[in-house]
Amino acid sequence: MENYTGKEPSGSLKISRGVIGTxxxxxxxxIDGVAGLAPPTASxxxxxxxxxxxxxxxxxxxxxxxxxxxxxxxxxxAKVAETCxxxxxxxxxxxxxxxxMAVSKVNVRVARVxxxxxxxxxx
Numbered sequence: 001m002e003n004y005t006g007k008e009p010s011g012s013l014k015i016s017r018g019v020i021g022t023x024x025x026x027x028x029x030x031i032d033g034v035a036g037l038a039p040p041t042a043s044x045x046x047x048x049x050x051x052x053x054x055x056x057x058x059x060x061x062x063x064x065x066x067x068x069x070x071x072x073x074x075x076x077x078a079k080v081a082e083t084c085x086x087x088x089x090x091x092x093x094x095x096x097x098x099x100x101m102a103v104s105k106v107n108v109r110v111a112r113v114x115x116x117x118x119x120x121x122x123x
Contacts, residue, residue: 003061015099021057024068024106027094031086033078038071038111065104066095071111084108 003014025037037056058069068091074083088106095103 013100015101017059017061020059020066020068020095020099020101021055023095023098024059024070024091025057027091028070028072028087028108031083031090033075033083034087035073035075035114038073062104065102067105067107068092068095068103069107069109071109073112073114074110076113076115080110084110 003016028034028037039056056071060067060069070087070091072084072087074080087108091106092103095101
């Protein structure tokens with residue numbers, strides 16, 4: 001697993017891509033209109049919002065920068081462009097604030113829309 005290695009005056013700092021991915025995923029879920037994470041790659045079967053076994057956040061480390069790709073499921077009615085911009089800003093700000101690592105890109109892919117479930121009418 002690749003790690004981000006920073007040089008600190010008191011020693012070195014290593015942050016795994018998995019930690020960066022976890023921060024990114026939790027940050028995306030903070031945004032209003034996001035139902036959950038979904039695999040950022042196309043699939044014939046609709047993805048589950050819980051555990052898919054596929055990587056939900058991909059982190060590429062290059063030249064002291066992180067490039068993050070994340071797939072999301074949006075709630076029906078969410079404004080796609082506004083929600084994705086909010087995801088990009090939140091992910092970038094949180095990863096940079098928590099790790100001290102610069103984020104060059106946050107790629108967001110809307111993988112599905114989640115419709116509200118109707119409750120049966122009670123008499």
